[in-house]
């Protein structure tokens with residue numbers, strides 16, 4: 276058995292309450308086969324409201340750096356994250372949109388200009404009277420100043436997060452081994468300004484998989500032939516989002532960590548999630564006969580995770596029953 280030189284180490288099969296930046300230091304070196312997690316996305320959730328953009332970047336960079344010593348040589352770090360679709364940028368010019376399809380009054384700029392040519396002295400009030408509309412409508416048609424999101428809102432652009440994660444992992448000593456796309460349900464709540472733009476709603480996230488140099492045991496028998504064909508060898512994973520997020524508002528579906536765990540670890544190995552939330556990764560680890568360590572800074576998350584773990588642990592010898600229970604946990608409001 277390995278000698279643990281760390282004071283008060285985190286013992287597997289438990290969920291710990293605290294900041295990952297402190298608790299990761301208490302994990303035995305080279306002990307984790309796979310760490311799989313989904314961090315705050317910097318999209319204004321309650322658990323990230325105190326973070327500035329720089330704080331958020333530092334959190335990700337620090338947590339990734341702390342992983343290098345605790346992951347086994349040949350082991351993996353898998354980060355699930357999405358790009359930021361509405362990244363506020365004060366310096367961005369106001370997006371001017373002339374929203375032709377939503378006009379209540381069918382009046383074009385060309386029509387106004389034609390009348391203006393005949394009556395060059397008419398101001399917008401006179402033109403409004405002529406067309407039977409408001410002077411704002413005339414102004415909007417002529418100047419296209421229907422500003423996206425209102426005149427005083429700062430504008431938003433897209434921020435690609437992958438480069439930040441890749442850079443942090445590379446600096447820590449990891450190598451990008453693979454990346455997969457999780458196709459989920461369309462996230463309409465992120466589409467606030469979409470009626471006056473050509474932007475799409477978000478319907479996918481990424482899974483970045485980093486490798487720590489060392490010998491990686493490749494055992495293709497971990498997956499059935501069907502699993503290899505359907506998802507093991509596929510870059511795009513179609514997994515519906517969790518329907519009910521009532522107990523924790525950013526759960527990922529248990530199928531996501533389950534696939535990663537099955538693919539990258541052996542039964543009995545330790546899986547870590549240092550942004551554990553409602554305990555999904557632990558549930559997936561239990562389902563696949565792996566050990567887990569979970570960390571979350573919110574006491575409520577730790578309580579929810581422990582309760583969920585308790586409710587499925589009694590079915591470890593009955594996988595069908597456990598699957599039913601996991602489905603129930605994803606669908607119900609009842610564990611909070």
Ligand SMILES: C[S@@+](CC[C@H](N)C(=O)[O-])C[C@H]1O[C@@H](n2cnc3c(N)ncnc32)[C@H](O)[C@@H]1O
Pocket residue numbers: 293294295296312313314315316322334523525526527528549550551552553554555556570571572573576
């Ligand atoms: C995106 S959620 C993870 C949800 C989880 N995958 C699930 O299925 O429930 C991120 C979690 O990270 C936790 N968190 C945020 N900052 C943290 C930190 N510094 N240390 C530990 N946990 C943190 C939040 O409380 C939240 O539960």
